[in-house]
Amino acid sequence: MVTTRRSLSDLRQNVKNGKKIFNGLVNMLKSQEQQLETLVKERNILQDQINMQHDQRVSDIRFYQDHIPQWRDRMHILDAAESDLIIDMKQGKSAIDKLNLEDKDDKLADNKSCFDYLSRYIRDNSPRKSAKSYKINSGNRDADKDVGSKMLEGEVRRLKHEYEKLASEKRSEISALFAGKKFVWNQYNLMEQKLTNQLKSKHSELELANGNIVQLLGSMEQLQSANDEKNELIARLNAKVAGLEAGANKSVERISKLS
Numbered sequence: 001m002v003t004t005r006r007s008l009s010d011l012r013q014n015v016k017n018g019k020k021i022f023n024g025l026v027n028m029l030k031s032q033e034q035q036l037e038t039l040v041k042e043r044n045i046l047q048d049q050i051n052m053q054h055d056q057r058v059s060d061i062r063f064y065q066d067h068i069p070q071w072r073d074r075m076h077i078l079d080a081a082e083s084d085l086i087i088d089m090k091q092g093k094s095a096i097d098k099l100n101l102e103d104k105d106d107k108l109a110d111n112k113s114c115f116d117y118l119s120r121y122i123r124d125n126s127p128r129k130s131a132k133s134y135k136i137n138s139g140n141r142d143a144d145k146d147v148g149s150k151m152l153e154g155e156v157r158r159l160k161h162e163y164e165k166l167a168s169e170k171r172s173e174i175s176a177l178f179a180g181k182k183f184v185w186n187q188y189n190l191m192e193q194k195l196t197n198q199l200k201s202k203h204s205e206l207e208l209a210n211g212n213i214v215q216l217l218g219s220m221e222q223l224q225s226a227n228d229e230k231n232e233l234i235a236r237l238n239a240k241v242a243g244l245e246a247g248a249n250k251s252v253e254r255i256s257k258l259s
Helices: 002-124 127-136 138-258
Strands: none
Touching: 002 138
8 A cells, every 4th residue: 555655656756757847848949949930030131131232242243344344445545545645746746846947947048048139239239340330430439339338238227127027927936836835735744644534533443343342242252151050050959959849759758658
């Protein structure tokens, strides 16, 4: 009788302990399930972020792919324009130098013509010729000499005036040419600086675009790595929950047998 009571008491105690174990397993399973639900939510959020990043990356890459050829074409156009401008400037400089040389030649030719004319005039009205005239008509010597001297002086003054006028005109033309040359070179320098700045800007835009793509790819890799870690953790927890469920089922079976 005492043995029977003791057996019943032990059985009740075992059942009570089994229920405690079962309740503990149930609570553990609930906690694991909550963790799994939280991880699944976080994984879904992370997956949404990855999808958004992917869509943004695709959009940015398409944008850069569409615009990079245009930027490169513009750079080629700017390079060609700069080359053409340099060629034009060299040709303009050559033309100005040639014009200056021709102007100097013309000036020398004009001077030579003036002095040749003056030499002929002086030779034609020299004292030797006046002496011959004196033998022919000595009575008019003084009058002819005065008239010849005045004519010579007047001709010299006229030639000198014309030469100074011509020299002034040539100096003005040369000054205008040099001023035009200076203006053209200034315009060339401004254009060259502008083209250089534009090329630098386009290079910076290309480097920035490449940097954004690299940064975006790195961010995508980090998000994908974090998502993979979440998936591995969820898989381990699922395996652990499955093991706990199997242990709980065995405990229930033992309790049922004891009952």
